[in-house]
Amino acid sequence: MRIDKLLTTRLFLATLVSLLAPYASGQTTAVEPKLCGHFRAIDGLDVLFLHGSDEEQAFTEGYLCATRIQELFSDFALHNAFVPKPAAWDIAMRPQLDKSIALPERLRAWGAALLRGMEARDPESLTIADLDRKLTADDVLAIAALPDFVGLMCSSVAVWGDGAAKPGPLVGRNMDYSATPKLLEYVQVVVRTGRDGRADTVSLAWPGLAGVVTGVSDRGVFLAIHDVMTKKVGRERCVPRTVALLDLLETFTPDTDPGIAAGDALRRSRFGMGGNVMFAWRGDANGRAPGAAILEIGPDDFTEDGVTVRGPADGQPFVTCSNHYRMRTEPEPCWRFKALFDGVNERDHAFDLAALRQLVRRSQVSMTLHQVCADLASGEIVFRVRRAVDGKRDGGRWTETGIWSLADLFAEARNGSAR
Secondary structure (H helix, E strand, O other): OHHHHHHHHHHHHHHHHHHHHHHHOOOOOOOOOOOOEEEEEEOOEEEEEEOOOHHHHHHHHHHHOHHHHHHHHHHHHOOEOOEOOOHHHHHHHHHHHHHHEOOOHHHHHHHHHHHHHHHHHOHHHHEEOOOOEEOOHHHHHHHOOHHHOOOOOOEEEEEOHHHEOOOOOEEEEEEEOOOOHHHHHOOEEEEEOOOOOOOOEEEEEOOOOOOOOEEEEOOOEEEEEEEEEEEOOOOOOEOOHHHHHHHHHHHOOOOOOHHHHHHHHHOOOOOOEEEEEEEEEOOOOOOOOOEEEEEEEOOOOOOOOOEEEEOOHHHOOEEEEOOOOOOOOOOOOOHHHHHHHHHHHHOOOOEOHHHHHHHHHOOOOOOEEEEEEEEOOOOEEEEEEEEEOOOOOOOOEEEEOOOEEHHHHHHHHHHOOOO
């Protein structure tokens, strides 16, 4: 009995010493927090899968993308053509953004949770050396408004009915913007499950972006922003267009007249810069036809006329879009608009995804950063992103994916792993 007791005591002491050893040496064992998502590459393109509540998704994104968010902020916000030097962010840009943009509280909570995730992963990821201070949630949220200050190009096309091999619509877009090294390196697909009645969404974006420039929902909605260089004059606070489009993408369910309803939804916000939004929707078994419309944002007034809905001309089963053609003003000529318009008219058979991918390239420019093409009826999507630029329209280096299933992406986000 005494021997057994002695052995038991020695075993207890040995176990206790092994458990306390890391603390005695000043070391601790890191415990990974609960994460509601994962990261993996598909066809050479990074994909971030997120599920759970807004704050759980934001924390997970911050944790998984901490270093990327830090580097992107320093690269895109502090070293670009419209911020002459990093100090200008604190001296001029942030004060201007703080007094001119309006953000929903839901998004502010999202930004705070994103930073908590970054800090949990690595407290040093919050340090912005160029500003000699820590990154804040307001810094991150302000990024969503930068396109409202300096907008560039973009073009898109949607085809359905007799113009498409399937009911469609087939929709594709070029996103054209000034490239920075980290914008090219860290572009990613983000797959989010719906929260609080919101739709599941897939967007092509960057870590920590509180908005959407190109996205599609599981309710069959596709949207993409095109900048129009008309700006608001006044002191009213305005919603960043990328934020308004994120809300539209997550909350909109196509009904009797989707284009008109989407225009009504956007009129609830005030905008500081003009834009053309490619807005497409799939049909349903109840007789709603597939289609698309261009939502022309006008920052020059805040009346019920603040958004113009432009549908297809002469009943044609397609619409094209760029930064110039507008019903709100005298239309300006645009070779990119014409390239897409003529490309649809000249084709002698219906479009499929492969043909649409080729059509979209007709309007790409040296500043095209990504191309997205989707078939909303079949739930298929393809991506092409530029990884390096050389100043030439067709130059640089690209990553091009195969055809992905939206249903499979949403299932992986919900289940936490691929099927």
